[in-house]
Amino acid sequence: MAKAAILVIDDDKHLVEVIEQYLSAQGYVVYTALDGLHVHPMAIARKPALIIMDVDMPMTNGIKALEHLRADPKTAAIPVIMLTGVVSSQIYPVIERMPNVSHIKKPVSLEDLLSMVRVYVHEGA
Numbered sequence: 001m002a003k004a005a006i007l008v009i010d011d012d013k014h015l016v017e018v019i020e021q022y023l024s025a026q027g028y029v030v031y032t033a034l035d036g037l038h039v040h041p042m043a044i045a046r047k048p049a050l051i052i053m054d055v056d057m058p059m060t061n062g063i064k065a066l067e068h069l070r071a072d073p074k075t076a077a078i079p080v081i082m083l084t085g086v087v088s089s090q091i092y093p094v095i096e097r098m099p100n101v102s103h104i105k106k107p108v109s110l111e112d113l114l115s116m117v118r119v120y121v122h123e124g125a
Contacts, residue, residue: 004049004121005029009039009065010083011057015108019052022110023117036060040068043075049121052113055084055103063094070098079120083108 006028010016013034020030031046033039037059043051051069055062062082069075079100095101100120104113 003027003029005031005046006117006121007031007033007039007042007046007048007051008053009033009036009042009051009057009062010054011035012054015083015106019108019110019113022114026114028117028121036062036065039065040072040075043069043078044072048078050117051078051080052117053080053082055082066094066098066101081113081116081120 003026006023008016008019008030009032011034016032016034020032023030031042031048033042036057039051039053053062053065066080066082069078069080077100082095082101082103083106084103085106095103102116104116
C-alpha cells in the first residue's frame with residue numbers, strides 16, 4: 001500500500017529528481033514541479049499530505065507560495081518543509097508565524113529530510 005502523497009518543488013531539477021527517487025523508494029507518492037507558481041494549483045489538485053519547497057525559486061518564491069497556501073482554507077493546513085540554500089532573516093519570521101512549517105538547509109541530507117517527513121506524515125496516512 002502506497003504511503004501519503006508529497007509535493008516537492010524546487011528549481012534545481014537534479015535535486016527534485018533525487019528527492020523524488022528517494023521518497024518514492026520509501027513508498028511515498030511524489031509529485032514535483034520546478035517553480036513556485038505551481039505550488040497552489042498542484043496542492044489543490046493532488047491534496048498532498050506534505051509539501052517540500054525551496055525558498056528561492058523563479059516566478060513565485062517559496063515565501064510567497066507559502067503565504068498563498070496559508071490564505072486558502074483548502075491548503076492552509078498542509079504541512080510545509082522549506083528548503084533553503086541560504087539561511088536568511090526573511091524565512092524565520094514566516095516560519096514563526098505560520099503553523100506546520102519548518103525548514104532544512106541545503107545541501108539536504110536525505111536521511112534528515114526523511115526524518116522530517118515522518119514527523120509530518122504519519123505512516124499509513
